[in-house]
Amino acid sequence: MNPMRFVSGAFAVLVAILAVLNEWFFIATVCGITIGGLYEFFYMIKKKDIPIYSYTGIFIGLLIPLSIFFRFELTRNWELLFIVCAFLLILMLQFNRQDNRHAILGLSTTLFGVLYVSWFFSFLVKTRLLLPGMEGAKLAGFIILITKAGDIGALFIGTWIGRHPLLPKVSPNKSIEGTLGGILVSTLVAILCRSWLPSFPQFTPYFVGLMGAFFGGLGQLGDLSESLIKRDCNVKDSGSLMPGIGGILDAVDSLLFSAPAFYLYMSSTLNVQ
Numbered sequence: 001m002n003p004m005r006f007v008s009g010a011f012a013v014l015v016a017i018l019a020v021l022n023e024w025f026f027i028a029t030v031c032g033i034t035i036g037g038l039y040e041f042f043y044m045i046k047k048k049d050i051p052i053y054s055y056t057g058i059f060i061g062l063l064i065p066l067s068i069f070f071r072f073e074l075t076r077n078w079e080l081l082f083i084v085c086a087f088l089l090i091l092m093l094q095f096n097r098q099d100n101r102h103a104i105l106g107l108s109t110t111l112f113g114v115l116y117v118s119w120f121f122s123f124l125v126k127t128r129l130l131l132p133g134m135e136g137a138k139l140a141g142f143i144i145l146i147t148k149a150g151d152i153g154a155l156f157i158g159t160w161i162g163r164h165p166l167l168p169k170v171s172p173n174k175s176i177e178g179t180l181g182g183i184l185v186s187t188l189v190a191i192l193c194r195s196w197l198p199s200f201p202q203f204t205p206y207f208v209g210l211m212g213a214f215f216g217g218l219g220q221l222g223d224l225s226e227s228l229i230k231r232d233c234n235v236k237d238s239g240s241l242m243p244g245i246g247g248i249l250d251a252v253d254s255l256l257f258s259a260p261a262f263y264l265y266m267s268s269t270l271n272v273q
Contacts, residue, residue, distance in 0.1 A: 005244030009152075012242070012251055016148075020141040023128065027069045030125055034061055036241065036248040037117040044233040045113070051097070051106040052113070053090050060086040061118030068125045083119065087111050121252065123260040130266055131198070138196040143215060143262040145193060146186045147254050150216035151223065153185025154178040171227035179220050186216020200269070211265075215258045222257030226250070 019029040038061045042054035064082065066072075090110055094103050128140040158178020166174040190212025197203050226249055230238060239247020 003244070008242040008245045008251075012245075016144055020128075020137050020144065023137075026128060026140070027065065027125065030065045030069075030121065031062060033248055033252055034065055034118050034121060036239070037121065037252065038113055040238040040247045040249045041113045041117055041229075042110075044229065044235055044238060045109055047233050047235065050109050051102055052110045053093055053106070054110075056090060056093060057110045057113050060089070061114045064114075064118045065122040065125050068122055069129070071129075083111070083114065086114065116256065117249070120256040120260055123263040124255065127259065127263045127266065130263070130270060135198070139262075139266060142190075142193055142196045143259055144255065146190045146212050146216055147219040147258045149189040150182040150186035150219050151254050152182075154182025154220060154223075157181025157185075167224065170224055170231060174224070174227070182220055183213050183216045186219065187212040190216075198270070202269075215262055218257040218261050219254035222254040225257070226253035 015029060019026040035058055038058045039054070042052055042057060045052055046054070067082070087107070090107055094100070094107060097103075124140055124144070127143060128136045130136055130139055154174075155178065158173075158175045158181065161181075162175030162177045164176045165172065166176050166179055187209045191205050191209045194203060194205060194208045197208065226238065230236065237246030238249035241247055242251055245251055
């Protein structure tokens, strides 16, 4: 096992703890990850010679978590309207290009990057703001912990007893044993951290364990989705900022799927209570 992976992992854990505890450090961290993640995504796409609008995409992507954090809402769920306006802006920029070959591919890929990295990741901000103070921090910490615990569990169990490839054409190093082990670890961690959730009757140990398995499984799916993008772009890692792990996207890819689903579930549950 690469020792630098432990160093980078320990640093990531420290940043995550500080971000969960302090909301200003939290939004600063989210913005930093959004900028870095979008930069890595667009850098990978450029390797395919697709004409994208990387800096415009990064700027638009940064506005999404900021607008959510500062509660700038023209309408309910207005970020969808914002994304439509962003598409129109990118479309107008395309009009000024001399070469309009692959215009549709460039437009759709730029918008996909904003949705995939910025919008999906911004659901962590929505989760943090679902409840006031430390109650919201516990919710954000819960989904981060069970998702990343699943990643760590999948790595160690897959390295230890992984024998059967999961999807070798997408990610040759991932195994069925590692994936199932990661989901199991997410389940156990969710049960251990049940007290971080609101004290509602339905949050029994059994039900919270099922939540851990479900959201941990979504985290594994998020990891695979980024592996698919990297395979298409013919790169091993999204970046090199975190030695032993790779890039920023490599560190947060699992949260891109689990965080939106967790927010949608918790927001509907809180509204019912």
